[in-house]
Amino acid sequence: MKYLFSFVAIGTLLLGIWSSAGAQTEVTLLVPNPFRRSLDKLVPDFESKTGYKVKVTYGRSMGTRQQVARGEIFDVSILLPPYPEALGSGNIDPKSATTLASLTLALGVKKGAPKPEVSTPAALKQALLAAKTIAYVDPTVGSDGFATRDALHKLGVLDLIGSKTKLGANAGVVANFVIKGEADVRIFYLNEMGNPGLDLVGRLPKKFATPVNAR
Numbered sequence: 001m002k003y004l005f006s007f008v009a010i011g012t013l014l015l016g017i018w019s020s021a022g023a024q025t026e027v028t029l030l031v032p033n034p035f036r037r038s039l040d041k042l043v044p045d046f047e048s049k050t051g052y053k054v055k056v057t058y059g060r061s062m063g064t065r066q067q068v069a070r071g072e073i074f075d076v077s078i079l080l081p082p083y084p085e086a087l088g089s090g091n092i093d094p095k096s097a098t099t100l101a102s103l104t105l106a107l108g109v110k111k112g113a114p115k116p117e118v119s120t121p122a123a124l125k126q127a128l129l130a131a132k133t134i135a136y137v138d139p140t141v142g143s144d145g146f147a148t149r150d151a152l153h154k155l156g157v158l159d160l161i162g163s164k165t166k167l168g169a170n171a172g173v174v175a176n177f178v179i180k181g182e183a184d185v186r187i188f189y190l191n192e193m194g195n196p197g198l199d200l201v202g203r204l205p206k207k208f209a210t211p212v213n214a215r
Helices: 002-007 033-050 061-070 084-088 121-130 143-155 171-179
Strands: 013-016 026-032 053-059 076-079 105-110 134-137 165-168 185-189 198-203
Touching: 026 033, 026 061, 033 053, 053 061, 061 076, 061 084, 105 143, 105 171, 121 143, 134 143, 134 171, 143 185, 165 171, 171 185, 171 198
Parallel strands: 026 053, 026 076, 134 165, 134 185
Antiparallel strands: 013 076, 105 185, 105 198
């Protein structure tokens, strides 16, 4: 089953439970929602090439950590940090962690809208202060929201833009805020840039938005 590790190398850190994987033909996989689009494309090809059947369970980033911490059994769990409760539960082997990829935060606007400059911290700060409404995932629900809040804090604008922040339950909801004109810009994981109603402005500077590793 080592083939699965390389095949789903899409920017995550993997925490696997492989004690009986060699004797089975079905692999159960727990995946946070940010990887749904990637896995939906990768899994069918993997199944056709290996003969294994992959049963995928998708969930919110916070929820998947709690599922592992509760002891729900999956052959492989892809988790996004922080996940101390999952590690502390004893339900996963920390030594099985494998770095597969990193998630990068980016800024998006409604398709056809002017694109602000965000290539430097100063430019990004100016763009956020100029925006009327800024949308991102609720930090208590999704890891992209957690990472966004951390980046805004490091940039020194978290409190400055608090009154014009609009939070959503997931990336799809946040995208619709911008498309419907309820928000000017959206901060999100770059790999979730699949909505045709949005334009990518650019990645957030790594100095303040360190790529998030998933395991």
